[in-house]
Amino acid sequence: MITLHTNYGDIVLELDFENAPKTAANFKQYAEEGFYDGTVFHRVIDGFMIQGGGMTEDLEQKPTRAAIENEADNGLKNVTGSVAMARTNDPHSATAQFFINVKDNNFLNHTGKNAQGWGYCVFGKVTAGMEVVNKIKGVKTGTKGYHSDVPVDAVIIEKVTIAE
Amino acid sequence: MVYPSPPSNITMTTYFIADLHLHEARPAVTRAFYQFLQEQVCAAEALYILGDFFDAWIGDDDDRPLGIEVAQALHDVSTQGTEIFLMHGNRDFLLGENFAARAGATLVKEPLVVDLYGCPTLLLHGDSLCLDDHEYQAFRRQVRSPQWQQQVLAQPLSVRRALAEKIRAESQSMNALKAEDIMDVNDEEVRRVMRAAGVTRLIHGHTHRPARHAFMLEGQPAERVVLGDWHNYGWCIKADGQELTLKNWPIPTA
Numbered sequence: 001m002i003t004l005h006t007n008y009g010d011i012v013l014e015l016d017f018e019n020a021p022k023t024a025a026n027f028k029q030y031a032e033e034g035f036y037d038g039t040v041f042h043r044v045i046d047g048f049m050i051q052g053g054g055m056t057e058d059l060e061q062k063p064t065r066a067a068i069e070n071e072a073d074n075g076l077k078n079v080t081g082s083v084a085m086a087r088t089n090d091p092h093s094a095t096a097q098f099f100i101n102v103k104d105n106n107f108l109n110h111t112g113k114n115a116q117g118w119g120y121c122v123f124g125k126v127t128a129g130m131e132v133v134n135k136i137k138g139v140k141t142g143t144k145g146y147h148s149d150v151p152v153d154a155v156i157i158e159k160v161t162i163a164e
Numbered sequence: 165m166v167y168p169s170p171p172s173n174i175t176m177t178t179y180f181i182a183d184l185h186l187h188e189a190r191p192a193v194t195r196a197f198y199q200f201l202q203e204q205v206c207a208a209e210a211l212y213i214l215g216d217f218f219d220a221w222i223g224d225d226d227d228r229p230l231g232i233e234v235a236q237a238l239h240d241v242s243t244q245g246t247e248i249f250l251m252h253g254n255r256d257f258l259l260g261e262n263f264a265a266r267a268g269a270t271l272v273k274e275p276l277v278v279d280l281y282g283c284p285t286l287l288l289h290g291d292s293l294c295l296d297d298h299e300y301q302a303f304r305r306q307v308r309s310p311q312w313q314q315q316v317l318a319q320p321l322s323v324r325r326a327l328a329e330k331i332r333a334e335s336q337s338m339n340a341l342k343a344e345d346i347m348d349v350n351d352e353e354v355r356r357v358m359r360a361a362g363v364t365r366l367i368h369g370h371t372h373r374p375a376r377h378a379f380m381l382e383g384q385p386a387e388r389v390v391l392g393d394w395h396n397y398g399w400c401i402k403a404d405g406q407e408l409t410l411k412n413w414p415i416p417t418a
Binding site: 043045048049051054061063064066067084086087088089090092093094095096097099107108120145146147 | 175203
């Protein structure tokens with residue numbers, strides 16, 4: 001159980017070590033290292049997802065560890081409340097940034113091991129605090145530099161705690 | 165159905181480096197380069213290497229470990245989504261498609277104009293601007309000719325190694341590493357190439373004189389940003405949607 005203590009409230013995540021072992025372990029390690037402390041949900045789109053865990057309030061990217069293998073072919077779907085890893089166009093480029101789906105985003109699911117179909121790896125779900133996620137998804141957003149959908153008032157992950 | 169762009173962890177950042185002169189005799193610089201890749205370039209959109217990346221390059225078939233390891237390090241970065249662009253310098257003009265492929269990089273020719281977050285920017289190694297160094301310009305015309313290069317690359321590796329040694333022994337320009345031994349750019353040529361490219365910003369290396377030079381060009385504020393060579397310090401330019409910074413940091417000697 002991993003709790004994100006945000007300035008909007010707590011979000012509790014249960015990681016799926018059985019179906020996404022590498023991804024869950026990677027996320028847990030960042031949490032244990034305190035990596036997510038002080039990062040923000042920098043991209044928030046109502047009806048889609050809230051994304052964060054990679055940048056400070058100034059939208060400075062925090063240096064991460066190496067990218068991990070994509071485990072999106074694990075059968076887990078990007079349904080409302082699921083947690084998945086962000087990545088670049090390269091299927092195996094996920095590092096620390098993650099997102100919480102606020103809708104069933106089927107187009108993010110794995111359909112095949114090719115560039116278009118690899119999908120986004122779901123590695124856990126929200127077990128408590130979905131009302132906090134729903135508060136966050138509705139915040140006012142705008143453009144900041146080259147970033148869009150940035151919350152006008154920062155949504156900050158102040159601390160992350162881990163309980164077994 | 166139009167879907168929103170998927171959750172991406174790429175940063176809107178572009179890095180520029182040049183004149184690392186990577187060589188087996190300077191392992192601290194190579195280590196500093198690997199550190200730079202891991203700590204600064206991670207998940208950046210692009211990395212431009214503007215020449216003299218290697219102190220010498222006698223062909224992609226050279227089996228020295230340095231070339232192989234550096235290609236691997238670049239490849240690892242490219243798999244994380246960073247585009248890597250390689251430009252020839254006056255030392256490593258024989259870098260070819262084979263190395264580029266192994267490094268996950270794209271060879272680019274100069275002059276190259278890129279749209280850097282809304283600002284058209286001209287990229288050069290910089291040696292073409294040093295018009296006052298006549299000996300060097302004659303040398304450059306020879307070694308940049310495709311026929312000359314093909315002829316050289318057709319020689320066995322051992323012959324090319326000997327030729328590289330000969331050049332190092334004979335050409336002062338080819339040996340120059342200190343800024344005072346490398347002639348600076350010709351200002352008129354700088355203005356000419358910037359006008360021709362239609363830009364108000366130029367980024368280059370080669371002269372080992374890192375600096376930001378502001379001036380007026382055709383009534384507009386313009387800037388020439390020069391990268392430093394990697395010796396006691398690592399140097400880079402970091403550009404994003406908000407600003408462009410010339411950065412340097414000490415290279416540990418141990």
